[in-house]
Amino acid sequence: MAELSLKGIRKTYGSLEVIKGIDLEIEPGEFTVFVGPSGCGKSTLLRMIAGLEDISAGDLTIGGARMNEVDPSRRGIAMVFQSYALYPHLTVRQNMGFALRFAGVPKSEIDRQVMEAARILELEPLLERKPGQLSGGQRQRVAIGRAIVRHPKVFLFDEPLSNLDAELRVHMRFEIAKLHKKLGTTMIYVTHDQVEAMTLADKIVVLRAGVIEQAGTPRDLYADPDNQFVAGFIGSPR
Numbered sequence: 060m061a062e063l064s065l066k067g068i069r070k071t072y073g074s075l076e077v078i079k080g081i082d083l084e085i086e087p088g089e090f091t092v093f094v095g096p097s098g099c100g101k102s103t104l105l106r107m108i109a110g111l112e113d114i115s116a117g118d119l120t121i122g123g124a125r126m127n128e129v130d131p132s133r134r135g136i137a138m139v140f141q142s143y144a145l146y147p148h149l150t151v152r153q154n155m156g157f158a159l160r161f162a163g164v165p166k167s168e169i170d171r172q173v174m175e176a177a178r179i180l181e182l183e184p185l186l187e188r189k190p191g192q193l194s195g196g197q198r199q200r201v202a203i204g205r206a207i208v209r210h211p212k213v214f215l216f217d218e219p220l221s222n223l224d225a226e227l228r229v230h231m232r233f234e235i236a237k238l239h240k241k242l243g244t245t246m247i248y249v250t251h252d253q254v255e256a257m258t259l260a261d262k263i264v265v266l267r268a269g270v271i272e273q274a275g276t277p278r279d280l281y282a283d284p285d286n287q288f289v290a291g292f293i294g295s296p297r
């Protein structure tokens with residue numbers, strides 16, 4: 060059974076339709092990348108899956124259960140944004156444990172989860188620092204750590220690396236690939252960077268103006284793009 064299923068998903072703002080009927084199935088453990096130009100609806104789609112945005116029409120199921128009206132905290136999803144939005148006055152340890160504390164998880168359990176995430180992300184030496192004392196890449200790792208401690212069934216990433224410089228972006232791309240391998244969790248990753256898409260994805264979904272132009276493996280899209288738009292975005296020259 061698919062981990063995530065989108066059927067006829069639409070989003071309208073007033074009279075403006077920005078997501079125009081998306082059908083998509085995502086398998087457990089799959090790394091799916093949404094690519095497409097700015098404004099095509101990548102973030103809107105992700106935010107609807109996360110429950111941060113109402114779904115205008117269609118059905119969203121996660122793990123077989125219909126999720127359209129389910130509270131974001133009950134969807135088994137954690138989202139990592141491009142702006143890390145860490146609490147500046149809290150330490151790395153406190154930032155990573157914040158959601159669990161908020162949910163009333165006992166302190167010993169929070170400590171255990173935070174240590175585990177810190178080990179995976181190699182953040183142990185930085186646990187007592189505050190965000191202001193970290194580099195951009197370290198901050199982004201903390202943001203990912205905050206997601207890991209919640210043990211989501213699905214990770215959503217919205218252009219998590221676009222604020223980093225080129226060298227760090229490449230490094231973090233490998234880190235995210237490693238993380239996916241380690242955890243084996245279903246991940247959906249939004250980017251407008253073709254190289255990121257090609258190297259990370261099991262499946263690439265190319266979006267344009269609220270519709271899917273083509274979905275397939277990086278190899279399929281590269282070797283056999285359905286149209287000029289897909290070819291221009293990730294395909295080989297034809």
Ligand code: ADP
Nearest residue numbers: 072075077095096097098099100101102103104
């Ligand atoms: P992307 O992430 O691919 O750059 P977005 O999902 O942010 O695109 O936006 C898709 C379209 O929806 C854009 O045309 C954007 O202007 C529009 N949009 C996004 N949020 C709103 C909103 N709250 N109200 C009206 N239009 C919006």
Ligand code: MG
Nearest residue numbers: 101102103217
């Ligand atoms: Mg966006």
